[in-house]
Amino acid sequence: MTELLxxxxxxxxxxxxxxxxxxxxxxxxxxxxxxxxxxxxxxWPELALSSYKAVVLCGPGNNGGDGFVIARLLKQRGWGVxxxxxxxxxxxxxxxxxxxxxxxxxxxVSPCEDEAFDGSFxxxxxxxxxxxxxxxxxxxxxxxxxxxxxxxxxTCQSHWEVRHSGPRVVAVDVPSGxxxxxxxxxxxxxxxxxxxxxxLTVSFHSKKLGxxxxxxxxxxxxxxxxxxxxxxxxxxxxxxxxxxxSQPDFLxxxxxxxxxxxxxxxxxxxxxxxxxxxxLAARAALRVGAGLVTLGxxxxxxIENAAHLTAIMLAEIDGAEALTETLKDSRINAFCVGPGFxxxxxxxxxxxxxxxxxxxxxxxxxxxxxxxDEGLFxxxxxTCVLTPHAGEFKRLFPDIxxxxxxxxxxxxxxSKLDATREAAKRAGSVVxxxxxxxxxxxxDGHATVNAAVYERAAPWLATAGSGDVLAGIxxxxxxxxHSPHQAAETGAWLHxxxxxxxxxxxxxxxxxxELPKVFRQxxx
Numbered sequence: 001m002t003e004l005l006x007x008x009x010x011x012x013x014x015x016x017x018x019x020x021x022x023x024x025x026x027x028x029x030x031x032x033x034x035x036x037x038x039x040x041x042x043x044w045p046e047l048a049l050s051s052y053k054a055v056v057l058c059g060p061g062n063n064g065g066d067g068f069v070i071a072r073l074l075k076q077r078g079w080g081v082x083x084x085x086x087x088x089x090x091x092x093x094x095x096x097x098x099x100x101x102x103x104x105x106x107x108x109v110s111p112c113e114d115e116a117f118d119g120s121f122x123x124x125x126x127x128x129x130x131x132x133x134x135x136x137x138x139x140x141x142x143x144x145x146x147x148x149x150x151x152x153x154x155t156c157q158s159h160w161e162v163r164h165s166g167p168r169v170v171a172v173d174v175p176s177g178x179x180x181x182x183x184x185x186x187x188x189x190x191x192x193x194x195x196x197x198x199x200l201t202v203s204f205h206s207k208k209l210g211x212x213x214x215x216x217x218x219x220x221x222x223x224x225x226x227x228x229x230x231x232x233x234x235x236x237x238x239x240x241x242x243x244x245x246s247q248p249d250f251l252x253x254x255x256x257x258x259x260x261x262x263x264x265x266x267x268x269x270x271x272x273x274x275x276x277x278x279x280l281a282a283r284a285a286l287r288v289g290a291g292l293v294t295l296g297x298x299x300x301x302x303i304e305n306a307a308h309l310t311a312i313m314l315a316e317i318d319g320a321e322a323l324t325e326t327l328k329d330s331r332i333n334a335f336c337v338g339p340g341f342x343x344x345x346x347x348x349x350x351x352x353x354x355x356x357x358x359x360x361x362x363x364x365x366x367x368x369x370x371x372x373d374e375g376l377f378x379x380x381x382x383t384c385v386l387t388p389h390a391g392e393f394k395r396l397f398p399d400i401x402x403x404x405x406x407x408x409x410x411x412x413x414x415s416k417l418d419a420t421r422e423a424a425k426r427a428g429s430v431v432x433x434x435x436x437x438x439x440x441x442x443x444d445g446h447a448t449v450n451a452a453v454y455e456r457a458a459p460w461l462a463t464a465g466s467g468d469v470l471a472g473i474x475x476x477x478x479x480x481x482h483s484p485h486q487a488a489e490t491g492a493w494l495h496x497x498x499x500x501x502x503x504x505x506x507x508x509x510x511x512x513x514e515l516p517k518v519f520r521q522x523x524x
Contacts, residue, residue: 001240001241001242001243001448002206002207002240002241002243003206003207003238003239003240003241004206004207004208004209004211004212004238004239004240004241004449005205005206005207005208005209005238005239006180006181006208006209006412007137007138007180007181007208007411007412008412009235009237009238010137010204010205010206010208011138013205013230013231014028014230017230017231023229023230025062025094025095026095026098026099027229028228028229028230029062029065029066029069029095029096029099030069031226031228031229032066032069032172032204032226032228033066033067033068033069033070033072033073033099034069034073034226035202035204035226035227035228036066036070036131036170036172036202036226037070037073037074037077038226039170039200039202039224039226040129040170040200042224043200043222043224044168047128047129051077051078051079051080052079052080052127052128052129053079053080053081053082053125053126053127053128053129054070054071054074054079054080054081054082054127054128054129054130054131055081055082055083055084055127055129055130055131055167056068056070056071056074056081056082056083056084056130056131056133057084057086057112057130057131057132057133057134058071058083058084058085058086058100058109058133058134059085059086059087059133059134059135059136059176060085060086060087060088060091060092061092061093061096061135061136061138062093062095062096062136063133063134063135063136063138063172063173064085064086064087064092064096064100064133064134065092065093065095065096065097065098065099065100066133066136066172066173067083067131067133067134067172068083068096068099068100068102068103069099070131070133070172071083071103071106071107071131072099072102072103072106074129075106075107081107082107082110082127083103083107083108083109083110084109084110084111084112085100085109085110085111085112086111086112086134089109126167127167128167128168129167129168129170130167130168130169130170131170131172132169132170132171132172132175132176132197132198133172134176135176135177136172136173136174136176136180137173137174137180137208137210138180139174139176139177139178139179139180139186139411140186140410140411140412141186141187141410141411142177142186142187142409168199168200169197169198169199169200169221170198170199170200170201170202171197171198171200171201171202171220171221172202173201173202173203173204173208174201174203174208174210174211174216174219174220175197175198175201175219175220177197178197178210178215178216178219178220179210179408179411179412179413179415180208180209180210180211180411180412181208181209181210181411181412181413181415182209182210182213182214182408182411182412182413182414182415182416182417182418183209183210183211183212183213183214183215183216183217183219183415183416183437184210184214184215184408184413184415185215185219185408186408186409186410186411186413187407187408187409197219197221198219198220198221199221199222200221200222200223200224201220201221201222201223201224202223202224202225202226203223203224203225203226204225204226204227204228205225205227205228205230206225207223207225207241209239209415209417209449210415211223212241212437212449212451212453213415213416213417213437213439213449214415214416214437216437216453217436217437217451217453217454217457222454223454239417239447239448239449240448240449241448241449241450241451242448242449242450242451242489242490242492242493243493250482250486250490251289251490251519251522251524252524253289253524258291259291259292260291260292260331261291262289262290262291262479262480262481263290263291263292263333263334263476263478263479263480263481264290264291264292264293264294264329264331264332264333264334264479265282265285265286265290265292265293265294265332265333265334265335265336265475265476265478265479266293266294266296266315266326266327266332266334266335266336267281267282267285267293267294267295267296267335267336267337267339267472267475268295268296268297268317268323268335268336268337268341268349269295269296269297269298269301269305269340269341270301270339270340270341270342270345270365271298271300271301271342271345272298272300272301272304273301273304274340274341274342275297275301275304275305275308275340276340276465277339277340277341277364277465277468278295278297278336278339278340278341278468279295279305279308279309279312280339280465280468280469280472280508280509280512281336281339281363281468281469281471281472281475282295282309282312282336282472283312283469283472283509283512284468284469284470284471284472284473284475284476284511284512284515285334285336285472285473285475285476285479286311286312286476286512287473287476287512287513287515287516288472288473288476288477288480288491288494288512288515289476289477289480290334290475290476290479290480291479291480292313293311293312293313293476293479294312294313294314294315294332295309295312295313295314295315296315296316296317296323296326297314297315297316297317298316298317298318299316299318302314302316319348320348320349320351320352323349323352323353324352327352327353327356332358333358333359333478333479333481334358334359334360334361334475334476334478334479335353335356335358335359335360335361335475336360336361336363336471336472336474336475337349337350337353337360337361337362337363337366338361338362338363338364338365338366338367338471339363339364339365339467339468339471340364340365340468341364341365341366342365343365343368343369343372344369345365346365346366346368346369347369347372347373347376350362350366350369350370350376350379351376351379354376354379354380354381354384355379357381357383358383359383359384359385359478359479359484359487360383360384360385361384361385361387361471361474361475361478362384362385362386362387363386363387363467363468363470363471364392364467364468364471367386367387367388367392367395367396368392368395370386370396371392371395371396377396377427380427380428380429381428381429382428382429382430382443382484383429383478383484384427384429384430384484385429385430385431385432385474385478385484385487385488386423386427386429386430386431386432387432387434387467387470387471387474387488388431388432388433388434389434389435389467390433390434390435393419393423393433396423396427397419397422397423397426400419400422400423400426401419403418403419404416404418404419416433416435416437416439417439417441417447417449419433419439420433420439420440420441420447421441421445421447423441424441424442424443424445425443425445427443428443429443429484430442430443430484430485430488432474432488432491432492434467434470436451436452436453436457436458437449437451437452437453438450438451438452438492440485440488440489440492442484442485446485448485448489450489450492450493450496452496452499456496456500458496458499458500460499460502460503460504460505460506461495461496461499461506463506463507463508464507464508465507465508465509466495466499466508466511468508469495469508469511469512470491470492470495472512473491473494473495473512473515474487474488474491477490477491494515494518495511497518497521498510498511498512498514498515498517498518499511499514501514501517501518501521502514
């Protein structure tokens with residue numbers, strides 16, 4: 001697990017370090033500037049071989065102070081550096097003012113308000129690097145008064161992406177205008193065509209939530225973290241990004257155990273002609289290590305399912321009464337309902353499943369049934385896991401979705417994290433809000449993020465049935481005895497890793513079969 005911080009948490013960490021006397025604000029600013037320069041040279045090693053030109057755009061706060069340090073360090077390497085300041089130097093914070101004056105001994109500073117700066121460079125004097133040190137993580141208002149600057153940054157980046165030439169934009173902390181807590185762009189003045197506005201973003205100490213949520217990954221280009229000597233201490237209130245880089249003990253199987261040690265999952269199948277989704281879920285539950293998996297099927301679909309299944313068992317369950325009889329077997333300890341099941345059927349079966357008070361994954365049609373019946377929603381319990389995509393989330397929690405979809409006018413803006421936490425509290429269940437920025441939240445507010453972005457991007461998951469597989473993976477982990485939150489976050493991580501392992505050409509059937517390879521890579 002790695003930390004994902006809010007702007008307020010990052011400020012608190014810095015202030016605590018300064019208050020303790022272990023470091024000064026000037027020292028942190030110097031380290032931040034050095035971290036950006038090091039990141040530039042790591043990303044583009046050829047730039048270390050000679051001197052180039054940089055334009056550094058500094059803002060009126062400490063982000064601007066970082067910019068002055070960057071300018072000075074690049075100048076010391078022999079680079080030509082031009083610095084623009086947005087704001088009055090007399091109003092700079094003390095540490096930023098010190099670095100403004102230090103830079104003043106090496107070069108000049110030009111104003112970059114719109115009336116003095118038209119957002120363009122002479123073609124014969126084009127910089128290699130443009131550093132965006134205008135507004136960092138503390139921005140709380142739209143980036144409207146610097147329209148020419150935002151156009152400049154976007155034009156530079158777009159030129160680089162299309163032609164792989166021209167200025168490369170490096171953002172300090174976050175691209176100016178992006179809410180560091182939500183990943184939303186503040187105000188209506190969005191980046192042109194939602195293109196990236198930075199090629200490289202350098203964060204300090206830890207990534208912020210906005211780097212991985214919503215538009216953050218698209219706007220940041222590539223995000224790296226520069227260490228500035230602050231103490232790492234995961235507080236209970238921190239949100240964590242899921243990262244299983246080595247063997248998780250809870251996924252191992254031991255020689256002394258038997259199949260029932262790892263649980264018995266029941267996956268409910270839809271009617272004839274719509275059984276594939278449930279089989280995908282059942283296969284995933286078995287592959288992730290559930291000891292036994294039974295597919296509950298209507299009589300009309302019994303032969304259809306039997307023709308496709310071997311290790312997965314079949315039980316004929318035609319209605320709520322048959323389901324009640326099946327659940328008398330207490331060894332069945334996890335349920336999955338929804339994939340291809342039918343909304344009306346889900347409405348009939350859910351009262352029995354929820355009354356059993358056993359770990360239950362609700363997906364697809366089960367979520368729609370919940371959204372249509374307040375009584376069913378009220379029957380949810382704390383061992384349920386809801387796995388909505390954006391459309392299902394909107395049906396289940398329309399008021400919360402409306403807040404999430406509203407334009408961000410001030411920061412910190414309402415985020416997908418906020419929405420998922422609010423939904424989990426209302427449902428009294430774990431909610432896994434799907435997407436590249438999957439957020440998992442429990443009713444007590446505990447939350448984690450499975451960020452399938454940047455180097456972990458898995459675009460091949462945009463294929464029919466992949467969500468059914470995720471529901472099955474989570475169900476299998478619940479059967480193995482993992483808590484609902486742990487099953488959801490580990491399931492989401494494994495789902496992404498399986499897609500990345502297989503790569504292009506992935507279809508949903510490939511995902512369960514790729515899990516053994518992922519397990520071997522983990523050393524299981």
